[in-house]
Amino acid sequence: MPATAGTFIIWLHVLAGITWIGLLYYFNFVQVPALGAAASDEGGPGGAGITKYVAPRALWWFRWGALVTWLSGASYLAHGKQFANAFTLGMLGDTPNAYALTIGIGAWLGTLMLFNVWVLIWPNQKKILGIVEATADEVARAKRVAFLASRSNTLMSIPMVMSMIGAHHGFSM
Template identity: 65%
Template sequence: MNPLNTLTGTLVGGLVLSLIIMAIAAGTGSSMGGVDAVNAFLIWLHVFAGITWIGLLYYFNFVQVQALSDAASDDEGPSGAAITRYVAPRALWWFRWAALVTWLAGFTFLLHTQNTINVFTLGLVPGGGDAMYGLTLGVGAWLGSIMLFNVWMVIWPNQKKVLGMVEASAEEINKARRTAFVFSRTNTLLSIPMLASMVGAGHGMMF
């Protein structure tokens, strides 16, 4: 059976290929630069889930919002009902859980490397560790935490009203749609400096 025929098969195939590549690298004596296996797994999980989360955030903002707007204004074309009924609920499932896994993997990595206090205090605690690392990664960690809060406490509860998962009046639905939109846009804005900080902590800032 072709693994590409199913999502599960595709993901398992990708994981197996990754393990093969890592085994080959280990066999050639390649070093991970002092990063142990647990750290490597947590970083991988953090990045994988983060790509899923932010990728869907950009899909919503770059594609779906405008597509639904165009569909609503096109009297002769198909409506956006199919997206609202079939695409959005599934996308939002992956979106919100990827956000949570991203945060938990990142937080667990900080605990494992004993950098939690240094990062969440932005490197301001004397003797807490590398102050610049704490500041750079800390900015990203706080922005990511705010974004996670927005997803679970604002965007998702309001989207449930928009999608008809909970009862709401027409006025409440319109308000919920606007609230979800504004906070989704806010997360898109915050994602840009968040990504700069996260990447900068590991690979150096642009300035």
């Protein structure tokens, strides 16, 4: 059976999604706690190596993984003529569309998460990492905003993934 455009799109969506969400979990469960431990270790090497070499590269893959995930997901919905149905949560027709409702919940969560990545997390991480100049107060505020947006994305990731899976497995989660 030859691969279709839809098959390619879904493979791209899954690969990009694994990259995005994998890095989201890495940041929240590995890097942030490790940097906290490094900062409190008076005789240790500190977190400079992570913030200088690892974090910028990981954030590059993180933000582009987020964008490719969203674009490929939107392309998959458009390819199946479900984009409008999904983003209106299946309320376009005379009868509710369970697939569109379920996939639409995931699409909206993914959209909010993409917004967080590009509008809240990345601009604030640039201040935290010293990529752009910021005062100590701006860095402190940036840390709080990036932290809250990242934790929000972590919390939204489970229902987002469940709705993507649920849409293709009987519409129930």
